Amino acid sequence: MDNLGSLNAFVQAAETRSFTTAGKQLGLSSSAIGKAVARLEERFGVRLFHRSTRTVTLTPEGALFLERCRRIFCEIEAAELELSQTLSEPRGKLRISLPLVGMLMMPTLSAFMRAYPDIELDLDFTDRLVDVIDEGFDAVIRTGKASDSRLMTRVLGRFRFKLVGSPDYFAERGVPETLADLSTHRGLRHRYPSTGKLEEWPLAARRNGAVSEPPTAATSSIIEPLVYMAEQGLGIACLPDFAIREQVEAGILISVMEDAVRNSCIFRVLWPSSRQLSPKIRIFVDFMAERLFSDPHSLRLASVRTGPGSA
Structure with a gap:
């Protein structure tokens, strides 16, 4: 679950191009988003974002990883939908x-x-x-x-x-x-x-x-x-x-x-x-x-x- 939280933080930051905006959407501070991304980068041994004082942009590795993460969350949503239908339909x-x-x-x-x-x-x-x-x-x-x-x-x-x-x-x-x-x-x-x-x-x-x-x-x-x-x-x-x-x-x-x-x-x-x-x-x-x-x-x-x- 901690890994999913870090992945979600990365996806939000990548889609908004802002740690601050991503933090607001998830109810976290911008530093918490930054730390989550840093943990992922350390784990995978690659840089996911180019950071500047104003913006963040995806590296090629980050762009590839974003597509994978989107597929993961789509599969999770599909699984939740199937379970929901199983529980709701006799x-x-x-x-x-x-x-x-x-x-x-x-x-x-x-x-x-x-x-x-x-x-x-x-x-x-x-x-x-x-x-x-x-x-x-x-x-x-x-x-x-x-x-x-x-x-x-x-x-x-x-x-x-x-x-x-x-x-x-x-x-x-x-x-x-x-x-x-x-x-x-x-x-x-x-x-x-x-x-x-x-x-x-x-x-x-x-x-x-x-x-x-x-x-x-x-x-x-x-x-x-x-x-x-x-x-x-x-x-x-x-x-x-x-x-x-x-x-x-x-x-x-x-x-x-x-x-x-x-x-x-x-x-x-x-x-x-x-x-x-x-x-x-x-x-x-x-x-x-x-x-x-x-x-x-x-x-x-x-x-x-x-x-x-x-x-």
Whole structure:
């Protein structure tokens, strides 16, 4: 950096033909400019200027050196411009981890790809907890609380679970009105593929603390079969509201006992904390926060297999 400062002093002096004017432009004294030039002359072993009491003029060696210095500063400016464009324009690969239920986000992710074609999405769907930094993810989307102090976080939206079944199923089995009524129904349950455990339904506990979930009729590690089986009248499923919004609106599924479902969940996007947030991550976070829950059709079952995620 000291060398660049000396080179800049030389260029300014050569272009203005004055140490005093060059000093004013750089906020230095004329003697400081003279010393910088003298250091260059001593280093290179050539005289760069002819000096007089009134003016300074370039020697042949100085003129040659000036052209080289101009090229150096042009290259520096070009490098700064390229870096500035890289930092300001979203582009490059973006590695994102999503829960299996993230398959339901494909309409929003597809819209993001259309809006930012220079960003290459690398999507990893899993229900396991990932180490965002150690595994090299740019961002992750998860439910639940954010506990890693190394990460920044932003809430994307909230959702609730609903107990749903088909009209034909409830016509045959009856509509449950209490937690005890669930014991006579058929449960369509989600099973975590990574652990094999069944996901608990977020139901209010009975007064005696007994479990309220119905006997299991079928399990699945992904959501689509549960939705399909519920539509076919094969049992009751406990599903995220965004996964069955269209079916409920169309009357294909009926939501029951809504007061018994006791909690809601939050979708968050998390990314490594950094003073310089890259444009591609900033754009992705803003886009998902603005779009994911704003459009009633932005979260829906895609034409491919989907599945519920976990925190």
